[in-house]
Amino acid sequence: NAGVTQTPKFQVLKTGQSMTLQCAQDMNHEYMSWYRQDPGMGLRLIHYSVGAGITDQGEVPNGYNVSRSTTEDFPLRLLSAAPSQTSVYFCASSYQDRDNEQFFGPGTRLTVL
């Protein structure tokens, strides 16, 4: 099993550009989530999904969209990148719901100029 995979590993954007961060898992997990990690602030939840076709907002959803058309994939879209979105982004998945071990992807380091 590959576990949770993310692409790209690094990305540099200019202000106003849009892009999609890819996330996939092969563990048949129902629950998937996106976090951003900033220095001194831990992990903050952006969006999450409890199953295919169902998504919801987390703590810091503004400026991001998600969709969950399949159990395996959970892409995160930045609509119009801003310097405040410079961060490391982690995708995670867990069995059934959030009350189980979350398996994290390797992360995407995003810089917005």
Place this chain on the structure above:
Amino acid sequence: GENVEQHPSTLSVQEGDSAVIKCTYSDSASNYFPWYKQELGKRPQLIIDIRSNVGEKKDQRIAVTLNKTAKHFSLHITETQPEDSAVYFCAASMGDDMRFGAGTRLTVKP
């Protein structure tokens, strides 16, 4: 809003000593409390977790205690080793999501 407070932000111990990290949470309905370890440049990985119907859980040198009345939980690492050096995050389930503490950077000096 609902959050998780974690202390201390940095902790330095001598190899072989114990380390304790404490977290408090605000949502009395929280029922799942995991701890994650993140080495430099790596992804967070679960090291131990506890559910609200249990007061203490131990796994070799690592233990977690939970006080639901006071709404706090702690991570205890005994006989620390240099490879325990990392950032540790506590978390608590809140509603449909998970809230993380800001992290503790643990340094174990040989």
